[in-house]
Amino acid sequence: MNYLTQYQSFANxxxxxxxxxxxxxxxxxxxxxxxxxxxTMLSRYAVKYPGVAHLKVGTIAKALHKxxxxxRRSVEKLERLHIVKRQAFSREKTGGQGANLYIFLPYKQPDLTETKVEQVAKTEQSHQPIHTYVEEPIIPITLYTRFKDLIKSYSGDNNEILASKxxxxxxxxxxxxxxxxxxxxxxELLKTIAIQAIRVLFQATKRKNIRNLIGYYDxxxxxLTDKALFAEAFMDYDAPVEVKIP
Structure with missing residues (x-):
């Protein structure tokens, strides 16, 4: 059994x-x-043992030219946002301090009720109304239309919410x-990948039940982007596990 198995935070x-x-x-x-x-780099190395990556800071810095x-500042921010946590790791044979383990944390739905209460309290204290302005995204019609049409061709529904997400x-x-x-x-390559990813997504739904279409598409x-853009970029570093799309 690999030493990372005991730290993995997801089933798959x-x-x-x-x-x-x-x-x-x-x-x-x-x-x-x-x-x-x-x-992104941590997530690529956290696939074989889902949710845990074992990397040196220097390896990440060299790959990203930082x-x-x-x-370290970026990792600290990811920790503050409860996306990942660092786990110190020592080598059993030498006892020396090795590279940190980076463990991805499960997503927890925000407590919307508590958030609203806090907002009301702040509003009452300041006696100033809170105005929220939501700027609608500018969506290129051609590509977005292709998203909608392709989704409709597979599902039979005009699911604009799914297309938008x-x-x-x-x-x-x-x-x-x-x-x-x-x-x-x-x-243009990324547009092609985006369309191909939709096809792969709906082909997968024919073979199994997918609870979260958005997460699966992501x-x-x-x-697909890794294979198209990053396959050669990471050849000089600790090789990540090659992931095959089901």
Whole structure:
């Protein structure tokens, strides 16, 4: 039995993907590009033993072209947001301090009732009304329409809510990736991957029951993107486990 088995926090990679997608949905605006890149790299190494990655800070820093200090700051933020936790690890043979284990935490639904009570209390104290303005996202009609049409062709329903959420997953990942010069010309490739991920998703639903379509799609999109963009980038580092889409 591998030593990481006792630390894994999920039964399988699909539960891990669901948790990561939910964490991102809640905290995406609190994470900068470096935070997201650290999270992405940790998640790639947390597949074989779902939920736990064993990496040196230096390995992460070298792969992302960042300093050790910058990586540690991102990890600390992920801990504060209860996305991951660090676990000190010592080598049994030498007794020396090894690389930390990074354990992904299950997603917990926020207590909305408590949040509303706190908001009311703050409003009463300040005597100032709280105004919330929600800016509607600008969605490119062509690609979004393809999302809706493809979903309808598989499910038979005009499920705009599902289409919007899947498109949101696509936007989160591509917006981050396209900020890097090395991926600046990959827009069309990422659109193709997004469409292919929908096909893979609905093909999978024919073979088994999928509880969280959004989390499953997120996992498929990330895996296809890894194969298309990152296969060569990580060859010089500790090799992550190759994940096969079911």
């Amino acid at each position: 990679k699909y539960e891990l993907n669901e948790a990561i997608a939910s964490h991102l949905n809640d905290h995406r605006h609190q994470l900068n590009d470096t935070d997201l890149n650290v999270l 300093s050790d200090r910058t990586v 899947l498109y949101g997953i696509y936007r989160v990942h591509t917006t981050r990736l396209m900020k890097f010069d090395v991926h600046a010309d990959k827009g 996992g498929i999109f990330r895996e």
